[in-house]
Amino acid sequence: MTSTQTPPDTHPLDADAQKVSSVVKTQTEDLNPFHIAQHQFDHAARYIPDLKAGLMDYLKFPDRVITVEFPIETHDGTVRNFVGYRVLHSRARGPGKGGIRYHPDVTVDEIRALAAWMTWKCAVVDVPFGGAKGGVVCNPKELTTSDVRKITRRFITALGDNIGPYTDIPAPDVNTNQGTMARIFDTYDMMHPGRNNRPVVTGKPIDIGGSFGRREATARGCLFTVQRALSRGMVEGLDSVKDATVVVQGFGNAGSIAAELFHEQGARIIAVSDSRGGVVNSDGLDPADAIEHKRKTKSVVGLSGTKTVTNEELLTVPCDILIPAALENQIRADNVHEINARLVAEAANGPTTPAADRILYERGIPVIPDILCNAGGVTVSYFEWAQNIENEQWDVDVVNQKLLVKMNKATDVVIDMQQELNTSLKQLNDARKKRGVADTPLEPVELRTAAYVFAIKRVADVTLARGIWP
Numbered sequence: 001m002t003s004t005q006t007p008p009d010t011h012p013l014d015a016d017a018q019k020v021s022s023v024v025k026t027q028t029e030d031l032n033p034f035h036i037a038q039h040q041f042d043h044a045a046r047y048i049p050d051l052k053a054g055l056m057d058y059l060k061f062p063d064r065v066i067t068v069e070f071p072i073e074t075h076d077g078t079v080r081n082f083v084g085y086r087v088l089h090s091r092a093r094g095p096g097k098g099g100i101r102y103h104p105d106v107t108v109d110e111i112r113a114l115a116a117w118m119t120w121k122c123a124v125v126d127v128p129f130g131g132a133k134g135g136v137v138c139n140p141k142e143l144t145t146s147d148v149r150k151i152t153r154r155f156i157t158a159l160g161d162n163i164g165p166y167t168d169i170p171a172p173d174v175n176t177n178q179g180t181m182a183r184i185f186d187t188y189d190m191m192h193p194g195r196n197n198r199p200v201v202t203g204k205p206i207d208i209g210g211s212f213g214r215r216e217a218t219a220r221g222c223l224f225t226v227q228r229a230l231s232r233g234m235v236e237g238l239d240s241v242k243d244a245t246v247v248v249q250g251f252g253n254a255g256s257i258a259a260e261l262f263h264e265q266g267a268r269i270i271a272v273s274d275s276r277g278g279v280v281n282s283d284g285l286d287p288a289d290a291i292e293h294k295r296k297t298k299s300v301v302g303l304s305g306t307k308t309v310t311n312e313e314l315l316t317v318p319c320d321i322l323i324p325a326a327l328e329n330q331i332r333a334d335n336v337h338e339i340n341a342r343l344v345a346e347a348a349n350g351p352t353t354p355a356a357d358r359i360l361y362e363r364g365i366p367v368i369p370d371i372l373c374n375a376g377g378v379t380v381s382y383f384e385w386a387q388n389i390e391n392e393q394w395d396v397d398v399v400n401q402k403l404l405v406k407m408n409k410a411t412d413v414v415i416d417m418q419q420e421l422n423t424s425l426k427q428l429n430d431a432r433k434k435r436g437v438a439d440t441p442l443e444p445v446e447l448r449t450a451a452y453v454f455a456i457k458r459v460a461d462v463t464l465a466r467g468i469w470p
């Protein structure tokens with residue numbers, strides 16, 4: 001994700017190309033999210049000796065990419081055209097599942113990457129969904145609530161039957177929320193009267209079939225994976241979040257609720273940020289105060305008793321746990337050496353680049369990868385979908401308990417896979433030599449690669465068990 005804004009008179013599809021090329025020119029790293037997702041896949045696939053080459057190609061690319069364009073009449077009476085994407089990466093394990101984001105920097109490659117990450121995430125946490133994602137190139141900060149409502153309705157109408165309760169099910173993501181999900185449900189329901197359409201979208205308000213615990217689920221899942229990883233000795237000398245110092249980048253759904261939940265468990269939240277900047281108080285701040293301040297002023301910046309820092313500075317604040325909860329490419333080769341945390345917990349999708357990943361591993365800083373760390377969101381989305389199909393509503397304690405079981409199990413399988421791979425490197429390398437593979441030997445893996453290996457195997461097994469049609 002770059003900070004490049006779409007010039008008002010530039011077509012978003014042209015802007016996509018400009019964004020990617022400006023990134024390639026100005027960075028030594030390739031920050032195209034889809035290239036990163038493919039790199040992560042290729043890297044992990046080297047650790048799966050029996051993965052067929054053709055199957056690998058199939059699993060790497062999305063099944064379907066949809067681009068739609070539609071106009072709305074905005075609050076000032078002008079007609080503006082918007083571009084939206086919906087990418088279905090895989091339905092091997094179940095219907096596509098993934099959020100919809102509204103952001104000026106949305107590109108088709110970003111959505112392709114996010115859709116692929118959803119496939120691997122659903123496999124890691126073992127919910128019966130494939131991966132999908134959607135986005136509209138727009139800046140909600142410059143639009144009214146009524147404009148955004150029109151965008152949602154036109155986008156969903158344009159997608160038509162490409163979404164559905166058993167084919168592809170949206171959810172909230174950056175700059176979309178329960179209200180947006182209510183509009184998605186309502187629009188789809190208008191188009192398909194006379195049947196139970198509640199499972200077409202998750203993250204809905206409770207009164208129209210939302211699940212208790214869904215709003216907090218991404219953050220709660222992040223807390224559960226961190227707790228499990230710490231209890232399994234992932235960070236020497238830190239076995240619980242109690243008294244741990246925590247920095248949170250991004251103060252929206254995932255970040256602000258993570259700050260609250262970690263605070264509730266006795267952690268000290270020493271810095272938080274949003275798109276306008278960050279605030280630090282090394283004695284700790286109360287997330288409830290920051291939420292209230294943001295509600296009143298639209299930013300955490302200026303919260304009383306705190307010092308203001310830039311988002312770049314925020315990432316370098318010494319802490320036990322750093323939670324990136326904003327956007328992609330925040331921890332990169334050019335700033336990773338300044339990260340001063342003992343554990344990174346990726347509440348956001350794609351916040352760490354592959355080069356930064358490797359450097360963090362070499363520095364002994366474990367990263368709980370996005371496809372595990374933020375999987376609480378899709379897990380409770382699955383619970384919501386299951387409740388909608390049965391026309392039921394579970395108590396919040398039931399939801400949270402089921403979430404805990406899922407997140408603990410997923411954390412265990414990823415840590416176990418890392419240990420398994422790292423203790424069998426010699427056999428894996430010998431097998432590669434025998435098959436005449438001539439590239440560099442396999443090295444010990446971090447948790448992301450372990451999670452990928454586990455997920456790719458799971459999706460590959462199901463794909464082969466179903467059989468390559470016809």
Ligand code: NAD
Nearest residue numbers: 173174175218250251252253254274275326348349374377
């Ligand atoms: P959100 O729109 O609720 O919040 C995003 C926050 O990030 C806002 O506070 C915004 O000001 C801040 N932000 C934007 N750019 C920033 C920057 N450069 N530096 C610091 N802060 C910045 O979105 P969200 O739903 O909380 O999503 C955040 C991340 O979590 C995304 O990567 C998303 O894909 C991921 N995620 C969300 C969910 C979910 O259920 N909402 C589930 C899984 C993963």
